[in-house]
């Protein structure tokens with residue numbers, strides 16, 4: 150079976166074909182970063198319009214690369230995300246499903262991230278702990294099997310990707326801030342500012358990043374006032390990154406120990422952070438799994454593989470789903486309706 154995957158939840162148009170026999174056979178991505186950069190963040194209306202412009206040509210391109218005329222099923226991101234952007238992928242998936250007379254599979258965007266390591270040769274076995282870290286989410290999830298998710302902890306305020314982006318803005322870096330801040334941090338001393346490691350000493354597995362962001366703001370203001378801003382920017386970036394990574398790794402180790410899990414999957418855009426990848430591997434006794442860097446941030450391949458694993462949920466193309474909000478732990482195993490759980 151060839152499954153076409155369509156991702157349009159935010160600012161990347163991703164399309165891919167996953168073969169249940171051969172694995173990923175084609176993958177294309179169009180990033181909208183240049184369109185949003187001048188606004189310092191994603192502008193939803195611009196995102197939707199650009200998905201409309203790019204999606205069909207990308208579908209044609211990916212089918213050409215895969216060497217097929219049409220897929221056997223279409224998977225699309227049905228949420229969570231920007232509702233206008235989701236509508237574009239959802240409308241296209243259902244329209245093509247009708248035209249090609251093939252089933253469609255609505256996919257949860259965060260489940261796509263969580264399953265992205267399944268695209269790698271050394272895919273994790275169940276059960277595992279998943280640390281999902283993106284621009285909109287920070288979650289620790291006990292994964293017993295496909296669709297069997299228990300959320301152990303989540304952020305009480307900002308997502309960690311948001312904290313990276315906002316701190317980057319304070320340091321005069323463009324959007325998206327995460328990669329730019331990480332690059333600046335390479336030239337800095339990460340012990341120069343003692344930023345808080347939020348929540349690490351509290352019970353439970355929740356996160357909070359707004360205090361860390363405020364601490365960065367106060368430090369930036371302080372060095373601006375004493376005239377040392379230019380010479381301190383890299384040190385602040387490095388110290389922020391160290392505090393954020395310490396918090397993510399510390400919380401993950403606590404959760405893995407509590408749940409007696411020997412495998413950790415790190416996924417989502419912030420999973421591309423090199424320090425996070427190396428610290429988790431160094432400090433965790435068990436196995437750590439990541440998608441390759443290109444599949445940490447949004448892409449069509451993770452939606453195609455999630456769709457292939459969820460073929461039992463395929464429906465006829467009739468219902469256009471686009472949900473801005475959709476809790477991950479309301480999902481069920483493939484073929485089981487949420488109500489039957």
Ligand code: KG4
Nearest residue numbers: 283284285310327328418419421422446447
């Ligand atoms: O998963 P993703 O592409 O989109 C969402 O679903 O949100 O994640 C985007 C987030 C942004 O906040 C971006 O700044 C962050 O991931 N990010 C990084 C890095 N690469 C992307 N944060 C830290 N270090 C990186 N190398």
Ligand code: ZN
Nearest residue numbers: 283418446447
């Ligand atoms: Zn994402």
